[in-house]
Amino acid sequence: MSNHVTVKDLIDAVHLKVLSGEEGINRTIITSDVSRPGLELTGYFNYYPRERVQLFGRTEISFTERMTSDERLLVMRRMCQPDTPAFIISRDMVPPKEMIQATEESGIPLLQSRFTTTRLSSNVTNFLEGKLSKRISMHGVLVDVYGLGVLIMGDSGVGKSETALELIKRGHRLIADDRVEIYQQDETTVVGEPPEILKHLIEIRGIGIIDVMNLFGAGAVRSNMPIQVIVHLSLWSKDKAFDRLGSAEEFTRVLNVDVPKITIPVKTGRNLAIIIEVAAMNFRAKSMGYDATATFEKNLENLIELNTAEDNE
Structure with missing residues (x-):
């Protein structure tokens, strides 16, 4: 389109x-x-x-x-x-x-x-x-978290909009809620923006439609944003396996670009807004060359080698 x-x-x-x-x-x-x-x-x-x-x-x-x-x-x-x-x-x-x-x-x-x-x-x-550019529409919420375009996805009713609202209250910015129009800017970048009818609006079950710009000010919204990471909210189940160390890299193909994907289990008592903030900061740290998972694995290898050496003495 x-x-x-x-x-x-x-x-x-x-x-x-x-x-x-x-x-x-x-x-x-x-x-x-x-x-x-x-x-x-x-x-x-x-x-x-x-x-x-x-x-x-x-x-x-x-x-x-x-x-x-x-x-x-x-x-x-x-x-x-x-x-x-x-x-x-x-x-x-x-x-x-x-x-x-x-x-x-x-x-x-x-x-x-x-x-x-x-x-x-x-x-x-x-x-x-x-x-x-060719455009597609994806169901989700696009938020600017610490300058990183985070597309929050997941099943209907999992809490995407509520999580986005908490992020907005914490100083981050809304780009689009419910439906995100996406186009490819270049070989490595896809950009998301809201449909004109949904611009600056967010829907919260039980409350209805909220005008984010009117309630939180112009600094709480953006007109568009490159999508740099996808956060998929998945309802927690003991039968599902979730990555605990962050060593397994996942990607979602959006148009012709592979966008990194992080799956976060949703469970009562978890503050998803803070988790997404930390996920965004951790993703930025990785892009700057620091990988906490790699550091942990290296420390673990060193510890195993040290224990092996002590056992052989």
């Missing part, structure tokens, strides 16, 4: 100024790729990516200044195709009058930004990738 993105969405997100072609701001953008026309300015259009946003920086604008007015108008008209979404000028540079004329004739928005070309290209690409 991909979101519908218009030029107006891009204008609002990247803070662009409309110079001309305002009637075309509802044009649809179908790709996150951005084109910086080079060969096209020389008249070579065999492989012109006309469906992309066309970005003009200092290099492109300076090249057009070497062209005659007729050459500029001819090239700009050829670039203005029915499926070309928009033209963007970086660094608040003034576009050639022929570009303004061609975009007005075709109804294609001509936009301007104060950012440098590289930064503008990155901002546009990141926004479009986030909106146009």
